[in-house]
Amino acid sequence: MNKKKVAFICVHNSCRSQIAEALGKHLASDVFESYSAGTELKSQINQDAVRIMKELYGIDMEANGQHSKLIADIPKVDMAISMGCNVTCPYIGREFDDNWGLEDPTGKSDEDFRIIIEAIKIKILELKEKLTN
Numbered sequence: 304m305n306k307k308k309v310a311f312i313c314v315h316n317s318c319r320s321q322i323a324e325a326l327g328k329h330l331a332s333d334v335f336e337s338y339s340a341g342t343e344l345k346s347q348i349n350q351d352a353v354r355i356m357k358e359l360y361g362i363d364m365e366a367n368g369q370h371s372k373l374i375a376d377i378p379k380v381d382m383a384i385s386m387g388c389n390v391t392c393p394y395i396g397r398e399f400d401d402n403w404g405l406e407d408p409t410g411k412s413d414e415d416f417r418i419i420i421e422a423i424k425i426k427i428l429e430l431k432e433k434l435t436n
Contacts, residue, residue: 306334306335306336307334307335307336307380307381307382307434308335308336308338308378308379308380308381308382309327309335309336309337309338309380309381309382309383309384309430310338310339310340310374310377310380310382310383310384311323311324311327311337311338311339311340311384311386312339312340312341312342312374312383312384312385312386312395312399313339313341313385313386313387313407314341314342314343315341315343315344315345315371316339316340316341316343316344316345316371316372316373317341317345317347317348317349317352317371317409318348318349318352318407318408318409319386319387319405319407319408319419319423320339320340320341320386321339321348321349321352321364321369321371322352322356322364322419322420322423323337323339323384323386323423323426323427324337324338324339324364324369325337325356325360325362325364325367325369326360326362326420326423326424326427327427327430328367329360329362330424330427330428330431331427331428331430331431334431334434334435335382335430335431335434338372338377338378338380339369339372339377340372340373340374340376340377340395341371341372341373341374342373342374342395343373344371344372344373345371346371347365347370347371348364348365348369348370348371349409351408351409351413351416352364352408352416352420353365355413355416355417355420356420359417359420374395374396382400382401383395383397383398383399383400384399384400384401384402384403384430385399385401385402385403386403386405386407387402387403387404387405387406387407403422403423403426405419405422405423406419
């Protein structure tokens with residue numbers, strides 16, 4: 304089976320898209336390859352996201368080599384998913400296949416992070432199911 308390459312995109316590639324990449328690799332690597340990228344770089348992944356992903360799933364995004372990347376830094380993908388264009392939608396040179404419309408939890412409570420992480424988990428599993436059929 305030729306696995307599809309899926310990119311999760313948000314402006315800074317520091318929080319939601321990084322969580323989606325990590326959960327995609329953790330929950331759906333048998334169905335699709337997960338990448339994340341943004342139109343701007345941050346010096347590091349959101350540390351609240353790193354900490355809470357370790358707590359919830361034992362996933363250490365930084366130890367697994369995740370870092371802020373530009374769209375030009377990832378392979379050509381089959382699907383591009385926006386994490387949410389509530390502020391501004393990044394331009395990636397093509398249309399998005401989907402917009403998950405998720406709020407950025409940066410600067411919010413751990414509970415807000417957990418809600419967004421759970422929403423991303425559900426979306427990842429739905430995408431896995433869709434690409435399996």
